[in-house]
Amino acid sequence: MDSLDSLDRLIINHLQGGFPICERPYLEVAKYLHISEAVLIERLAQLLDKGLLSRFGLLYHAERLGGALTLAAMSVPETEFDQVTAIVNAFPEVAHNYARDHELNMWFVLATEQPERVPEVIQEIEAQTGLTVYNMPKQTEYYVGLRLEV
Amino acid sequence: MNHQHQQLITLIQDGLPLVPRPYLAIAEQLGTTETEVISSIQSLLHSGLMKRLGIVVRHRQLGYRANAMVVWDIPDHQVTQLGQQFKQFDFVTLCYRRKRHLPQWPYNLFCMIHSQEQDTVLQKLQTMIEVCQLQQIPHQVLFSKRCFKQCGARY
Incomplete structure (x- = not known):
């Protein structure tokens, strides 16, 4: 947090809204922010290096590309938590995994190239952990606006 | 999608090159x-x-430590209307209807609230309950305790 200065914040807030598609996109953003193209490129490289940005590029709809996404949850005994985490995270299809304070205490997102891979991965996780995986696929999306002012 | 598009996506999914063009x-x-x-x-x-x-x-690295998944058990005939209403709150970053798993999991509407502190999340939630009159709707707040993996989907 402390390592972000006001220029970093400006860049992050601006680029969460999009990035231009033209010959000199960095120059266009830089002009808007009243900085030089070189400074913008250098700052982005630093933000990526520090791990403050998870992505800089094209963001896509997995489902529209023929893939599938789902949210799944498990109730994992505390004593087995680390072991189960290692099993679940070893699957390349697991995109996010969070511990949450609920009886269902492990929540992860599966993203697969083929839709039929979702039930397969779930079965494999159940087989390897001996625990039930609750699959909670999205039925309707009302809003996606993940954009955080920093 | 054609082959060229696929190649393009594969190439830039890890990020755009940091060069002027x-x-x-x-x-x-x-x-x-x-x-x-x-x-x-x-x-x-x-x-x-x-x-x-x-x-x-x-x-999380940017200081949004309190990431709460708020889940609601909303009667089926009201879920679309409330899902639409939740859009008005700028602190709600995602909102989905998802499958219930009865009897263990009765909740069908999920939304994410990101904030710096847990208290702020709870205040925001209170605003939602008052504005949308959700006093009678069962809900739970699941704060994240640890994040083990955040890498985004890959193709």
Whole structure:
């Protein structure tokens, strides 16, 4: 947090809204922010290096590309938590995994190239952990606006 | 989606090159022209296959430590209306209807609230309950305790 200065914040807030598609996109953003193209490129490289940005590029709809996404949850005994985490995270299809304070205490997102891979991965996780995986696929999306002012 | 689009996506899913003419750099790798890359990206965006170009932040590293998943058990006939209403709150970053698992899991509407502190999340939640009159609707707040993996989907 402390390592972000006001220029970093400006860049992050601006680029969460999009990035231009033209010959000199960095120059266009830089002009808007009243900085030089070189400074913008250098700052982005630093933000990526520090791990403050998870992505800089094209963001896509997995489902529209023929893939599938789902949210799944498990109730994992505390004593087995680390072991189960290692099993679940070893699957390349697991995109996010969070511990949450609920009886269902492990929540992860599966993203697969083929839709039929979702039930397969779930079965494999159940087989390897001996625990039930609750699959909670999205039925309707009302809003996606993940954009955080920093 | 054609083969060229697929190659393009594979190439830029890890990020745009950090050079003054990134689309030219991509074109050189694909053996095509800058104009062609620009028009392919535009058509991927227009067709809706791509959401947008830009950045995704690691919210925890940026100080958004309190990430709460709030889940609601909403009668089926009201869920669409409430899902739409939740959009008005700028602190709600995602809102989905999902499958219930009765009897263990009765909740069918999920939304995410990101904030710096847990108290702020709870205040925001209180605002939602009052504005949308959700006093009678069962809900739970699941704060994240630890994040083990955040790498985004890959193709």
